[in-house]
Amino acid sequence: MQTTLRKAGELRTAKADLVVVFVPSGDGPLDGPAAAADAALDGLVTASRADGEITGEAGSLTVLHTGGRMAAPRVAVVGIGDGGVDRWRAAGRAAGNRARELRARTVAIAPGDAGADRVAAAVVGVEAGAYRFTRYRTEDVAKRPPVRALQVLGGGATAAQVRRAANTGTAVSGARVLADTPSNDMTPTALAERAEAIAAGIPGLSARILGPRELTRLKAGALLGVARGSAEPPRMIVLRWTPPKRRRAAADQVLGLVGKAVTFDTGGISIKPSQGMEEMKLDMSGGAAVVEAMGLIAQQGVPLEVVGVVPATENMPSGTATKPGDVVTAMNGKTIEVINTDAEGRLILADALCYATAKAGATRLIDFATLTGAIVVALGEVYAGLFGSDAEWTDAVRAAGEASGDLCWPMPLHEGYANLISSRVADLSNSANKRQAGAVYAAQFLREFTDGRPWCHVDIAGTGMIGGAGTGFGVGLMLHAAEALAGS
Ligand code: BES
Ligand code: MN
Ligand code: ZN
Numbered sequence: 450m451q452t453t454l455r456k457a458g459e460l461r462t463a464k465a466d467l468v469v470v471f472v473p474s475g476d477g478p479l480d481g482p483a484a485a486a487d488a489a490l491d492g493l494v495t496a497s498r499a500d501g502e503i504t505g506e507a508g509s510l511t512v513l514h515t516g517g518r519m520a521a522p523r524v525a526v527v528g529i530g531d532g533g534v535d536r537w538r539a540a541g542r543a544a545g546n547r548a549r550e551l552r553a554r555t556v557a558i559a560p561g562d563a564g565a566d567r568v569a570a571a572v573v574g575v576e577a578g579a580y581r582f583t584r585y586r587t588e589d590v591a592k593r594p595p596v597r598a599l600q601v602l603g604g605g606a607t608a609a610q611v612r613r614a615a616n617t618g619t620a621v622s623g624a625r626v627l628a629d630t631p632s633n634d635m636t637p638t639a640l641a642e643r644a645e646a647i648a649a650g651i652p653g654l655s656a657r658i659l660g661p662r663e664l665t666r667l668k669a670g671a672l673l674g675v676a677r678g679s680a681e682p683p684r685m686i687v688l689r690w691t692p693p694k695r696r697r698a699a700a701d702q703v704l705g706l707v708g709k710a711v712t713f714d715t716g717g718i719s720i721k722p723s724q725g726m727e728e729m730k731l732d733m734s735g736g737a738a739v740v741e742a743m744g745l746i747a748q749q750g751v752p753l754e755v756v757g758v759v760p761a762t763e764n765m766p767s768g769t770a771t772k773p774g775d776v777v778t779a780m781n782g783k784t785i786e787v788i789n790t791d792a793e794g795r796l797i798l799a800d801a802l803c804y805a806t807a808k809a810g811a812t813r814l815i816d817f818a819t820l821t822g823a824i825v826v827a828l829g830e831v832y833a834g835l836f837g838s839d840a841e842w843t844d845a846v847r848a849a850g851e852a853s854g855d856l857c858w859p860m861p862l863h864e865g866y867a868n869l870i871s872s873r874v875a876d877l878s879n880s881a882n883k884r885q886a887g888a889v890y891a892a893q894f895l896r897e898f899t900d901g902r903p904w905c906h907v908d909i910a911g912t913g914m915i916g917g918a919g920t921g922f923g924v925g926l927m928l929h930a931a932e933a934l935a936g937s
Contacts, residue, residue: 450575450595450596451599452599452600452614452618453598453599453601453611454600454601454606454607454611455557455601456602456603457561459485460485460486460559461485461489462519463520463600463602464557465521465556466523466551466552466555467512467522467525467547467548467551467553467556468521468523468524468557468559469556469559470483470485470486470494470524470526470527470561471483471540471560471561471563471571472494472498472503472527473530473531474504474505474506474528476498479498480561481559481561482559482561482602485559486513486519486524486559490513490515490519490524497511497513497526503528505529505530506528507528507529507531507539507540508527508528508530508539508540509527509528509543510527510543510547512526512547513525523551525548527543534567534854537560537567537570537571537574538570538571538574541572541573541575541576542578544558544578545575545596546579547578548575549578549593549596550593552593552594554594554597554598555596555600556596557599557600557601558571558601558602559602559603559604560601560605560606564605564606565605565607565610567604568601568610569606569610569613572611572614572615572618573614573618575599576615576618576619577618577621577921579596581595582625582626584629613928616745616748616749617745617925620744620745620748620924621921622921623744624734624737624740624919624921627740627741628731628737628918629731629918629919630730631730632730632763635712635730636712637681637682637683637684637710637761637763638682638684640684640686640710640736641656641658641684641686644656644688644740647688647743647744653690653691653692653693653747654689654743654747655688655691656686656688657687658686659684659687660682660684661683664683667780667800669685669780669803669804671777671778671797671799671800672760672762672797672800672801674796675711675771675790675796675797676763677769677771678717678763678766678767678790679762679763679765681762683760683761684759685758685760685761685800685804686736686757686758687758687809688740688743688756688757689754690743690746690747690756690757692751692752692754699752699753699934699935701812702754702812702934703809703812703813704753704811704812704813704815704930704931704934705756705757705758705809705812705814706742706743706755706756706757706816707739707757707759707798707805707814707817708735708736708739708758708759708817709732709733709797709816709820710732710733710797711732711733711764711793711794711797711819712733712761712762713729713730713764714729714764714793714794715729715764715766716764716766716791717771717793718771718772718773718790719773719789719790721791727917731819731914731917731918731919732819734819734913734919734922735913735923736817737919738909738913738922739757739758740757741921741924742924742928743755746927746928746931749932751931751932751935752935753931758801758802758804758809758811759801760797760798764791770790772790773787773788773789774788775787776875779796779799779803780799780800781803781898781900783799783877783898784875784877785799785876785878786872786879788879788880789880792879792891794819795891795895796879798816798818798820798895798898799897802814802895802898802904803898806899806900806902812903813839813842813902813904813934814899814902814903814904815907815930816904816905818910820908821887821891821908823887824860824888824908824911825911828911829911830912830915831911832912833850833856833857833909833912833913833922834857834858834888834907834908835847835859835860836862836906837859837904837905837906838896838901838902838903842905843859845930846930848929849926849927849929850926850929852925853924853925853926853928853929855922855924856912860888862892862893862896863889866886866889869881869883869885869886870894870897892908907926
């Protein structure tokens with residue numbers, strides 16, 4: 450949606466299909482835009498509060514009809530609870546969602562004297578709340594048109610901060626579209642084409658796509674081993690952002706962003722149960738987030754060199770598929786016994802991490818992957834699992850997630866888990882025979898391919914896909930992390 454910053458002005462004359470004001474919980478006096486709406490509507494907000502209908506509870510929303518008393522036909526009064534940044538994000542989401550339900554084409558939010566972080570969170574929230582995956586709907590689109598324009602009436606954010614938030618919201622939606630698109634259309638080739646299209650539109654951002662021939666030359670045997678079973682050729686998508694003027698503080702740094710993109714995970718020969726398998730079209734959510742985040746980082750002109758590496762493949766059973774017990778060799782020469790073909794994510798990430806360090810020059814890494822069911826059991830849909838080899842870098846990644854709302858909770862790595870990744874015939878096995886610490890085991894495996902560089906692994910199996918749909922988890926985190934590393 451087109452997002453613009455306007456002067457606060459008179460709420461009464463604001464032109465939009467839906468005007469949004471924000472109220473905290475409690476029964477303190479109304480102020481700012483909420484008080485202005487109350488005055489314009491002859492005390493209707495006050496009356497609804499007295500009634501207990503408007504509580505200010507975070508994410509709660511009440512729509513009031515203005516009946517000609519304001520230029521806008523409706524006002525949404527949205528709760529921000531204790532007024533924390535995440536409450537503003539939730540409030541924005543509630544407003545965006547209701548705007549879409551109401552078929553509002555233009556929305557105006559009136560954040561009053563809220564600071565930049567809160568205004569930005571609300572903007573990102575509105576975009577997220579208004580998101581619908583409509584590509585395959587032949588009827589609903591005309592009935593539920595997208596929200597076209599968002600006006601920000603005042604608040605403490607600059608035009609650049611509002612633009613940053615709007616760009617973030619757009620990139621998050623972009624990642625959700627990629628994830629939600631089914632695997633017959635979102636193939637490794639299609640994902641690569643999206644990466645190329647993004648790069649074509651932004652000077653300084655380049656895309657390089659490696660196919661089976663280049664991957665064979667690179668000896669990326671782990672990715673090729675997963676791709677063997679599929680009729681769709683694999684791709685290693687490499688996006689590179691080279692800023693026009695690099696800040697000296699980070700001139701020696703290249704941030705590597707790696708994202709798992711299994712465009713469909715059947716499990717391979719170790720096939721998954723059919724129940725719910727359709728959700729495995731979302732097994733490319735990490736890669737989708739990296740592709741869109743690279744576009745966002747470049748669009749924002751972050752003064753830091755960044756490389757995105759996205760291994761993309763299907764994981765299919767077939768006469769040519771890798772079988773349990775087969776041994777593959779990753780790009781760094783390490784051999785892996787494939788005990789379970791459903792533990793394919795760590796295999797393709799192994800080669801992508803090798804590529805990011807050895808070929809693309811990444812000095813520090815973050816990978817995003819819908820990697821294990823175990824992390825869903827451990828942390829559910831709220832926190833992603835965060836593993837890291839370097840305490841300072843891990844803290845920075847966690848802080849970036851707190852700032853963007855992509856919450857990450859620290860998980861351990863330890864020598865003591867090493868026995869889980871040993872094989873009787875190869876350097877490593879891809880699946881432990883003990884049913885324990887499944888998410889840790891996967892992270893411990895990935896670490897073998899990071900060349901000792903500061904690295905974080907974010908397991909987004911719970912947070913990246915919720916209710917059978919992509920969430921765009923990680924996009925905002927990556928922008929924050931890149932900006933922080935660049936010192937901007
Ligand atoms: N893509 C799955 C993980 C997953 C599960 C993501 C549920 C989202 C929801 C991954 O490739 C997988 O199959 N992992 C296995 C690993 C096991 C075989 C060691 C798992 O978690 O069961
Ligand atoms: Mn799998
Ligand atoms: Zn998978």
